[in-house]
Amino acid sequence: MTRTEGTYKAQAAAAGKRDAAKQRERTKMVPVVTDSIIPERDAGQTILECRHLGIDFGGLHAVEDFNLTVGKTEIAGLIGPNGAGKTTVFNLLTKVYAPTRGTILLDGMDTANMTTDQVSQAGIARTFQNIRLFDTLTVEENVRIGLHNQVKCGMWSGIFRLPRYWLSEKEFHDRSLELLDVFNMADNAGDIAGSLPYGAQRRLEIVRALATSPKLLLLDEPAAGMNPSETAELMEIIRKIRDEFKIAIMLIEHDMDLVMGVCEGIAVLNFGRIIAKGTPDQIQANPQVIEAYLGTQETDDATVRGGR
Amino acid sequence: MEKFKSLPAATRSTIITYAMVVIAFLIMQGLLSVGAVSNSTQGLLVPICAYICMAISLNLVVGISGELSLGHAGFMSVGAFTGVVVSTALAGSGTSGPVRLLVAIFAAGVSAAIAGLLIGIPVMRLRGDYLAIVTLAFGEIIKNLLNNLYVGLDVRGLHFSMSDAASLGMAEGGKVVINGPQGAVGIDMISSFTAGFLLILFTLFVVLNLVNSRSGRAIMAVRDNRIAAESVGINTTKYRLMAFVVSAALAGMAGALYAMNYSAIVPKKFDFNTSILVLVFVVLGGMGNIRGGIISATLLTVLPEKLRFIGDFRMLIYAIVLIAVMLVSNNRALMERLHGLAGRFRKKGRAPSPAVASKDGGDLS
Numbered sequence: 001m002t003r004t005e006g007t008y009k010a011q012a013a014a015a016g017k018r019d020a021a022k023q024r025e026r027t028k029m030v031p032v033v034t035d036s037i038i039p040e041r042d043a044g045q046t047i048l049e050c051r052h053l054g055i056d057f058g059g060l061h062a063v064e065d066f067n068l069t070v071g072k073t074e075i076a077g078l079i080g081p082n083g084a085g086k087t088t089v090f091n092l093l094t095k096v097y098a099p100t101r102g103t104i105l106l107d108g109m110d111t112a113n114m115t116t117d118q119v120s121q122a123g124i125a126r127t128f129q130n131i132r133l134f135d136t137l138t139v140e141e142n143v144r145i146g147l148h149n150q151v152k153c154g155m156w157s158g159i160f161r162l163p164r165y166w167l168s169e170k171e172f173h174d175r176s177l178e179l180l181d182v183f184n185m186a187d188n189a190g191d192i193a194g195s196l197p198y199g200a201q202r203r204l205e206i207v208r209a210l211a212t213s214p215k216l217l218l219l220d221e222p223a224a225g226m227n228p229s230e231t232a233e234l235m236e237i238i239r240k241i242r243d244e245f246k247i248a249i250m251l252i253e254h255d256m257d258l259v260m261g262v263c264e265g266i267a268v269l270n271f272g273r274i275i276a277k278g279t280p281d282q283i284q285a286n287p288q289v290i291e292a293y294l295g296t297q298e299t300d301d302a303t304v305r306g307g308r
Numbered sequence: 309m310e311k312f313k314s315l316p317a318a319t320r321s322t323i324i325t326y327a328m329v330v331i332a333f334l335i336m337q338g339l340l341s342v343g344a345v346s347n348s349t350q351g352l353l354v355p356i357c358a359y360i361c362m363a364i365s366l367n368l369v370v371g372i373s374g375e376l377s378l379g380h381a382g383f384m385s386v387g388a389f390t391g392v393v394v395s396t397a398l399a400g401s402g403t404s405g406p407v408r409l410l411v412a413i414f415a416a417g418v419s420a421a422i423a424g425l426l427i428g429i430p431v432m433r434l435r436g437d438y439l440a441i442v443t444l445a446f447g448e449i450i451k452n453l454l455n456n457l458y459v460g461l462d463v464r465g466l467h468f469s470m471s472d473a474a475s476l477g478m479a480e481g482g483k484v485v486i487n488g489p490q491g492a493v494g495i496d497m498i499s500s501f502t503a504g505f506l507l508i509l510f511t512l513f514v515v516l517n518l519v520n521s522r523s524g525r526a527i528m529a530v531r532d533n534r535i536a537a538e539s540v541g542i543n544t545t546k547y548r549l550m551a552f553v554v555s556a557a558l559a560g561m562a563g564a565l566y567a568m569n570y571s572a573i574v575p576k577k578f579d580f581n582t583s584i585l586v587l588v589f590v591v592l593g594g595m596g597n598i599r600g601g602i603i604s605a606t607l608l609t610v611l612p613e614k615l616r617f618i619g620d621f622r623m624l625i626y627a628i629v630l631i632a633v634m635l636v637s638n639n640r641a642l643m644e645r646l647h648g649l650a651g652r653f654r655k656k657g658r659a660p661s662p663a664v665a666s667k668d669g670g671d672l673s
């Protein structure tokens with residue numbers, strides 16, 4: 001795996017898009033991964049592009065001039081202190097909030113007029129900081145609901161049990177079990193989602209998000225409340241998702257071991273603005289970031305690691 | 309029996325519900341055939357069936373979709389009067405009673421569905437208490453519209469007016485079918501207990517099949533967590549509206565069944581009190597619990613009649629029973645003890661019954 005600035009520039013030049021490349025350079029967090037073994041992760045292939053994104057709540061600029069590009073199979077991290085605006089960025093990307101300013105391009109497509117459900121259909125899936133499962137339904141039903149736009153069956157077919165219904169139910173069942181199986185949750189298919197242990201609920205949220213066949217998966221503090229062994233397992237899961245599903249992942253996390261361990265590129269948010277972008281090594285060495293968020297690693301390690 | 313136990317829980321529950329209705333019907337038929345049912349109770353059979361259908365259909369909105377609707381009687385009355393008009397219009401055509409009832413109930417369902425759609429589109433912009441209040445208002449609007457509706461039938465066909473019977477401009481020998489606040493008079497009483505039973509089965513069929521399909525899961529997803537439902541690509545307005553309209557259509561059918569059990573019916577019958585009554589059936593039976601709604605609809609329709617002998621005290625007792633049941637079912641400690649007791653008689657643990665859980669409030673993280 002070579003991910004040097006040089007390769008990236010050479011490729012961009014080869015593509016003959018010098019200006020575009022320059023523009024991308026400005027918002028790019030990291031030199032794009034180039035790996036000939038996995039062509040999808042090739043240079044210049046962006047899935048998400050945010051330009052001058054911003055939102056105000058009353059007088060508060062919760063997010064301001066947010067510029068970011070995420071590659072097609074990149075694992076990106078978004079970190080920053082409490083209240084920095086990280087979750088708000090996810091809510092903007094998924095149109096839970098309408099941006100006050102700026103554009104969001106998903107796979108080159110402007111999402112300006114889309115609603116949350118349309119954004120999901122366009123390819124952004126997410127999990128929530130405070131778990132939001134369909135608590136009263138079973139694990140399998142939760143995944144089936146995630147498959148809502150992947151398997152079709154209209155109201156009349158459902159009520160009158162037309163052939164379409166039986167076909168769709170079989171497909172719902174097979175595909176949801178297949179997905180659950182990837183995360184070793186097939187045995188829990190019949191359990192009520194709300195009664196699962198915390199870690200399993202977080203995993204189920206990820207499975208449900210993946211069921212929508214996303215191009216970009218947003219994870220909001222996936223390791224919150226997990227113990228170290230669960231967190232280690234989660235890191236494996238995140239890598240596995242990227243490798244098997246070949247999608248981009250963007251995650252918010254306070255657990256620095258996880259962030260530094262899996263993210264290829266990291267953006268740091270403070271008071272709604274990006275104060276730094278770069279590789280894990282660059283971020284850890286950035287004095288601004290240390291001051292605003294990481295603290296002096298030697299003395300403050302525990303608090304950072306503890307996260308929230 | 310072994311095979312039955314191996315079925316998924318939802319399928320098992322569905323079978324039990326159907327079986328309960330069929331067995332109750334057969335027992336009642338048996339009692340009727342040996343003449344063991346008093347006249348007053350016989351008179352209650354069709355209303356009970358209609359109220360059971362109402363309870364099942366409102367459960368779709370309140371229990372399954374998680375929206376509080378306070379105007380359900382409005383759709384019942386749209387169906388009731390549509391049914392009466394259609395059945396009267398068909399009376400001269402020589403069709404048999406059951407066929408006319410079938411056509412009338414179908415037409416009632418369609419017209420109530422249209423009313424549900426027209427009301428649902430603006431109402432679905434709202435949520436929670438606001439939605440409840442607006443459905444209440446629409447229920448009253450429907451009642452007042454029907455209070456001013458005049459429909460006549462003569463050789464040239466149907467005539468409609470919103471001012472008075474005279475302005476219908478009917479030919480000689482015309483008959484006023486709906487006469488404003490006096491409602492419909494001279495209704496052909498073609499409803500029957502068997503028809504009521506079949507309508508309950510149909511209503512159950514529609515609601516249970518819908519719930520166990522892609523659309524039904526989407527409806528429940530919106531109920532459980534609207535934001536999460538949107539985030540997996542569900543058009544929440546569409547599915548809330550779907551539950552609302554299907555429920556309205558079923559209420560309209562129940563209304564037609566109900567109206568054609570009497571020789572006359574007034575719009576005032578379907579006022580706010582009736583909406584609340586049906587809501588009480590649903591809440592008492594447990595929101596989202598179809599079987600519970602059926603049982604409470606039956607008991608609460610029979611109870612006031614059976615308590616008639618104690619005169620005015622009956623409403624007091626009725627109220628006390630309601631309050632007692634509400635207190636018990638909302639008291640967690642008491643419920644747990646009851647479940648514990650029940651558990652001694654039952655071997656296998658059961659999944660907790662689904663409750664209406666709306667998590668829309670709070671932050672969006």
Ligand SMILES: Nc1ncnc2c1ncn2[C@@H]1O[C@H](COP(=O)(O)OP(=O)(O)OP(=O)(O)O)[C@@H](O)[C@H]1O
Binds near residue numbers: 062081083088089
């Ligand atoms: N709907 C809203 N209305 C008003 N202010 C809001 C709203 N949502 C978020 N904010 C404010 O925006 C700021 C950013 O909040 P956000 O939830 O994005 O922080 P965060 O970076 O996710 O923090 P944490 O690490 O605690 O999750 C906060 O000051 C918050 O109070």
Ligand SMILES: [Mg+2]
Binds near residue numbers: 086087673
């Ligand atoms: Mg947050």
